[in-house]
Amino acid sequence: MPKVTYRQHDGSEETLEVRAGTSLMLGALTGGVEGIEAECGGSCMCATCHVYVDEAWLDKLPKVQVLEDEMLDDTASERKPNSRLSCQIEMSDALDGIVVELPESQI
Numbered sequence: 001m002p003k004v005t006y007r008q009h010d011g012s013e014e015t016l017e018v019r020a021g022t023s024l025m026l027g028a029l030t031g032g033v034e035g036i037e038a039e040c041g042g043s044c045m046c047a048t049c050h051v052y053v054d055e056a057w058l059d060k061l062p063k064v065q066v067l068e069d070e071m072l073d074d075t076a077s078e079r080k081p082n083s084r085l086s087c088q089i090e091m092s093d094a095l096d097g098i099v100v101e102l103p104e105s106q107i
């Protein structure tokens, strides 16, 4: 199964196996990773699943869609060029090894 490394704001990391087809948000929640609220349950309506994607992986992700782009303007922590909503990133074998950093705050 492909792996995702979730890096906390303090630098600590957890690497989890996330089944292909599962969002990075759901992978974090089911794996007990702290720092993702996901208040809307993955409907791209809350921006509390914000992550910073390691630069090396940015080009491998699908482009930000209009709704995600709008929601990224409402994140609690600063929006950066590598900001994404983890509910909109579907795990795949091509993303095996991806690293995402959790922001300081989601709400």
Ligand code: FES
Pocket (backbone or CB within 6 Å): 025, 037, 038, 039, 040, 041, 042, 043, 044, 045, 046, 047, 048, 049, 071, 085, 086, 087, 088
């Ligand atoms: S879970 Fe709400 S926008 Fe991702």
